Amino acid sequence: MNGPGFATVLKRWYTNNFRDLPWRRTRDPYAIWVSEIMLQQTRVETVIPYYERFLARFPDVAALARACEADVLSAWSGLGYYSRARNLRRAACQIASTGSFPRGYESILALPGIGAYTAAAVASIAFGEPRAAVDGNVLRVLSRIGNDSSDIGSTASKAAFQSQADRLLDRKDPATFNQAMMELGATVCLPRSPLCLLCPVSSFCEGRKQGTANQLPVKLRKAAIDEVKMTVAVVESAGRILMWKRESRGMMAGFWELPEAGLLSALKERRAAGAFTHTIMNRRYRVQVIAGRLGKAPPRFQWIALENISAIPVSTIARKALAKCPS
Numbered sequence: 001m002n003g004p005g006f007a008t009v010l011k012r013w014y015t016n017n018f019r020d021l022p023w024r025r026t027r028d029p030y031a032i033w034v035s036e037i038m039l040q041q042t043r044v045e046t047v048i049p050y051y052e053r054f055l056a057r058f059p060d061v062a063a064l065a066r067a068c069e070a071d072v073l074s075a076w077s078g079l080g081y082y083s084r085a086r087n088l089r090r091a092a093c094q095i096a097s098t099g100s101f102p103r104g105y106e107s108i109l110a111l112p113g114i115g116a117y118t119a120a121a122v123a124s125i126a127f128g129e130p131r132a133a134v135d136g137n138v139l140r141v142l143s144r145i146g147n148d149s150s151d152i153g154s155t156a157s158k159a160a161f162q163s164q165a166d167r168l169l170d171r172k173d174p175a176t177f178n179q180a181m182m183e184l185g186a187t188v189c190l191p192r193s194p195l196c197l198l199c200p201v202s203s204f205c206e207g208r209k210q211g212t213a214n215q216l217p218v219k220l221r222k223a224a225i226d227e228v229k230m231t232v233a234v235v236e237s238a239g240r241i242l243m244w245k246r247e248s249r250g251m252m253a254g255f256w257e258l259p260e261a262g263l264l265s266a267l268k269e270r271r272a273a274g275a276f277t278h279t280i281m282n283r284r285y286r287v288q289v290i291a292g293r294l295g296k297a298p299p300r301f302q303w304i305a306l307e308n309i310s311a312i313p314v315s316t317i318a319r320k321a322l323a324k325c326p327s
């Protein structure tokens with residue numbers, strides 16, 4: 001094929017079209033790491049305000065290592081997948097004890113909560129290490145470019161796609177190349193309708209040429225969604241909300257929750273306050289929210305002043321339910 005190669009064309013497009021996101025204005029490995037962890041399973045628009053608040057509160061690894069877990073969880077509160085925040089703090093403690101941020105891919109990968117994609121992203125963007133970072137967006141681009149219908153969920157295919165990305169990688173400028181691949185997947189090579197007419201690398205794309213891009217990537221195993229119905233109660237008394245705190249072990253350890261309505265037989269002035277759905281992994285919660293009043297807190301529950309709720313870790317379900325009852 002004549003003309004500039006894949007990486008050159010892709011990088012030129014990225015340089016002229018990239019979205020100016022806060023974590024793209026830095027080469028600080030800590031800031032890049034925080035952004036990559038927050039972006040796992042979470043949309044860019046949601047992450048931006050959390051990222052900015054988090055870095056203002058914990059500006060470097062030492063600040064995060066000094067923080068108590070409850071403070072870190074409260075800064076994360078609403079982003080979901082809280083093991084990410086716990087691992088971030090655990091890793092910060094490890095880094096702080098060694099004195100500096102690990103520089104190589106392998107040592108970054110050894111930190112708690114960091115997988116191959118995140119280690120490659122941090123190593124390439126912060127330190128210029130030539131490692132292709134392959135996340136879901138990049139897998140989709142690769143499967144379409146190569147017109148490859150192998151199952152992107154299988155370990156063998158993932159390894160093959162990683163090799164393909166390593167071959168395409170611009171080893172002299174892996175930071176720009178990796179970010180350009182992610183940006184292409186996020187803004188042009190979209191899951192349902194790829195914008196092939198706007199695509200800078202369409203002349204390299206076998207999926208477009210063969211007319212198969214819309215059917216790619218192939219993902220065979222799909223976990224069944226488990227539906228869970230629940231009703232929670234927002235019980236207010238004199239500017240305080242009735243809540244309970246989870247044990248310090250297990251799922252959502254240390255988080256504050258609203259009571260399930262079935263536990264409050266004495267609830268007075270019950271009224272429906274709304275409904276929402278919330279999905280965690282392969283479980284979808286259908287949540288009804290009721291509001292009401294109670295004279296005194298039953299055992300296990302505590303009254304939390306409304307103005308203190310933003311300072312404690314509150315589960316996303318409780319946060320969404322509280323939003324249905326603005327006081």
Ligand code: SF4
Nearest residue numbers: 189196199202205213
């Ligand atoms: S040509 Fe279309 S399918 Fe191929 S990489 Fe570009 S947007 Fe994706």
